[in-house]
Amino acid sequence: MVKNLARDGHEILTYDNLSRGHREAVLYGRVVVGDVGDRSKLKEVLRSFRPDVVMHFAAYIEVAESVRNPSRYYENNVVQSIRMLETLVEENIPNLIFSSTAAVYGVPGEIPIPEEHPLNPINPYGWSKLMVERAIEDFSRAYGLRYAILRYFNAAGADPSGRIGESHDPETHLIPLVLMAASGRRSHITIYGTDYPTPDGTAIRDYIHVEDLSDLHILAMDYLLQKGDNLVINCGYGRGYSVREVIEVARKVTGRDFPVKEGERRPGDIPYLVADNSRIRRVFGWKPQFDDLEKIIETAWRWELNRKF
């Protein structure tokens, strides 16, 4: 996001407590280390920087961890976000873009999933994001904060220039895990759940390249700055791939074979998530650039072979 905002000539400040992030990933602009829930520190930053738009990415993001330790998720994702919202309102920050998730839908009753689908998360991570969505809507009604809520499906791929990419510890996302098995950094890849009600029994996800996801933030930002209405949008390509399909494409792209093991389902995982993306196509005239699993895996593979952090 920082890379693309800088490309477009925006001034950027990154605020992150670095609990799970990397300073090296911030290629441009100032970095301030702090909790989003630290009112006095955030206030000080907002007073000196005066952003037109805040993009709120900060959260813990692991579904299984949220099932084991819900309190950590409600504190970090909900309580801290609410403190942040209060601070934004106190400082008269006009526009907010929030990273939400397809996990707010729970087990979908229809595929592809439209934004109007009932919201019924099945894990604390999904609930934590839904609670923040609701708080943002209420803050907007009460205090006039304007917002775009972006419900990401599965963010994937890496910076095509190879400078930055995904790096979590522990890594729980499928594509980096598969590529770590292909490069030999891991001994094998485990498929969590082979008995889902899907054609090959493995879970299906709508993988969206981070570059396209980042462009959607820029479209949403421009839209808010031009006084467009508050917005809730699905961010996905509208097409799903199963875990086995991802593994096959990874074998093709990398030209390498690697051992695959089959394991139990992970608690809180949803069988099938694919976005109905007609709203972003209609509102923004959005045309994705990386809507191709091979391209996604190629960029992630370049990163895996030449990681900087």
Ligand SMILES: NC(=O)c1ccc[n+]([C@@H]2O[C@H](COP(=O)([O-])OP(=O)(O)OC[C@H]3O[C@@H](n4cnc5c(N)ncnc54)[C@H](O)[C@@H]3O)[C@@H](O)[C@H]2O)c1
């Ligand atoms: N990666 C995905 O596929 C995906 C899918 C749906 C939604 N999202 C959402 O997108 C956002 C970004 O996800 P990501 O994959 O880049 O995760 P990430 O863990 O790489 O980034 C989250 C960042 O937030 C920071 N952070 C966490 N809690 C903080 C706090 N209290 N104060 C300040 N900084 C804090 C971490 O240090 C980290 O840099 C999250 O809100 C996540 O819920 C991600």
